[in-house]
Amino acid sequence: MAWPTLMRASCLGTWLLLAFATALVPAAVAQQRGDPVGPAAGAAPAADADATADATADATAAPAAGRVLPDASAVAPPPGIRERFDVTFDRVVAKLVGLAASLPLLMAALVIVALASWLGGFVSRRLHLLRLRTDNPYMNGLIRNVVRVLIVLFGVLLALDLLNATALVTAVLGSAGVVGLVLGFAFKDIAENYVAGILLSLRQPFSPGDLVVIDGNEGRVVALHSRSTVLMTLDGNELRLPNALVFKAIILNYTRNPKRRFDFAVTIDPAQSIQQAQALALGQVARIDGVLTDPGPSWTVQEFTPAGLVLRFFGWIDQRHSDLGKVRSEAIRLVKAAYAQADIESPRTTYHLRMARDTEDAGPPRSPEPAHPVNADTSVNRDIDEQLAHAQQAADAGTNLLEPGTDPR
Known part of the structure; x- marks a missing residue:
């Protein structure tokens, strides 16, 4: 027979024994004392006052006669293992019944x-x-x-x-x-980067593909994730910056305004004419494909020292169609060629003697650079565009906080 069946049987037997004991013990006690039991007990006359007094006297005199009353602990012995088990079982059953009811x-x-x-x-x-x-x-x-x-x-x-x-x-x-x-x-740092990512997503100081400088790090934006901002440097390397650093850093965005100014400096001899030098240089800069007419090229005298005159020239381009580095390089080349043709010399740091020559032998001034544009390339630099596109595609789907078409879940 299985143990649960034996347990239930023992508990049931215990309950039955307790019931019989509860019913029989009062009758046995009454029979021992001589009290009538059964229907005759109701017909028996009640004890008179003398009998009651005798019983009271006997009970009072019992201790004096040497009889010892039982101790209270002897009357109510501590429960045994079976009684404790029965109480525990009853509680478990009650809990199970309550659980079944709920x-x-x-x-x-x-x-x-x-x-x-x-x-x-x-x-x-x-x-x-x-x-x-x-x-x-x-x-x-x-x-x-x-x-x-x-x-x-x-x-x-x-x-x-x-x-x-x-x-x-x-x-x-x-x-x-x-x-x-x-x-x-x-996880203070992780939470800080996460909150910074939310704030950057709301403000959006840059967009994918923008050329930015963040805390001295220059590159094009690939993606903004929940904890980091991914840039691609101009030499093709991936750069990850914590969002907390990006949020607190100074951000220089070159792409937000499509018009961008370039500048370069030229030093000429103090004996040369400033007006002639600046007019000639501005004319050459304005001829370059990609240089804007509004605003047009400008200039300023940056410095006048015994070593020479420093002239600085400025020009504007549209970054969506022209590359700043290429346009600036072409402007320097053309100004150098024009100065050589006009005999505008740079200051010399050493003295030298020029021997007189015959006018017949002297030919026209020669310049190593042509004085006209030679199909110069001024288009936008696309060196890392392919790598940038691959990096943006490789970004986790739905986690680029700058991409308007994504819908992260």
């Missing part, structure tokens, strides 16, 4: 939580119905998660209230607060 409420609570979870997912995928959808993909994902969590939390609270376990909610929330405080201190 199963319908528990099932109803689980159904409420399941419905809340489904409703949270349904509503979060249709933010446009609530007019909560924005143009920022990351904010869409954040609002979606907040809405889903709020709906599921409401369902859990409703289920706990149905089970009369609202006190458990208070305990869980208190524990969650303590755990959240501990985790906040432990």
